[in-house]
Amino acid sequence: MGVGRWDNLSHLSELFSINGRLNIYKLKHNFRQTYELGNCSYNYRQLALHREVVDIKDEYFYNQKGFNKPNLSFIGDVSDFKNAVESKIQFIKDDFTDIFPVVVFYENSNxxxxxxxxxESYNISFSVEYETERKGEVEFVSIRNIAGREFTVVIAPLSNNTPENIIYIMLSRAKYDLTLITGADRKVDNHIRKLMELNFIVSNG
Known part of the structure; x- marks a missing residue:
């Protein structure tokens, strides 16, 4: 029938309470992500909740560390987007034994x-999730369909009005590599800017 309320755990075992108060453990380790990505997504949530930024390195195993930090790329023209996509296609070819598409999130049909x-103009093959069985070098996935899922290599768009909860979801979907992209003239989300200042996110701009 389910727990229903956290307080209902207290009668199961004294391990769930300390000095008569319910003991709730806050999980910091995101098991779907590397340390570098998990550290970023966790601390984005900390900032969104007006909490202190903390390094959660001790929560991760040694073999989950040493991967790429999230990257923010400023896109000035179509060639910048093409270059960002091609670099991730090459990254997959160089660093993985299996070949799979770069997942690119999109906000709307436009x-x-x-x-x-x-x-298409650069002859880069692609598919759109749920629209075709054909797989290309890139797979487009709507941000409405990413909650609760994981993707190995991700390119995610940031606009001037992307909500904080959507940004957090995008940050926490990538398993090994994440590139955020935004227009060269766009204002960067305040929490993203703070994480860049603290070197949780690297940038080309």
Missing amino acids: SLERMKVVL
């Missing part, structure tokens, strides 16, 4: 069409 046009 943004999807713009990105598709760019890839």
Whole structure:
């Protein structure tokens, strides 16, 4: 029938309480992500909740460390987007034994069409999730369909009005590598900017 309320755990075992108060453990380790990505997504949530930024390195195993930090790329023109995509296609070829598509999140049909046009112009093969069985070098996935899922290598868009909860979800979906992209003239989310200042996120701009 389920727990229903946290307080209902107290009668199961004294291990759930300390000095008569419920003891709730806050999980810091995101098991779907490397330390570098998990550290970023966890601390984005900390900032969104007006909490202190902390390094959660001790929560991760040694073999989950030493991977790429999240990257923020400023896109000035279509060639910048093409370069970001091609660099991740090459990253997969160089660093993984299996070949799979770079997952690119999209916000709406207009943004999807713009990105598709760019890839077509550079002969980069792609597919759109749920629309075709064909797999290309890139797979477009709507941000409405990413909650609760994981993707190995991700490119995620940031706009001037991307909500904090959507940014957090995008940050916490990538398993090994995450590139955030935004327009060269866009204002960067305050929490993202803070994480860049603290070197949780690296940037080309």
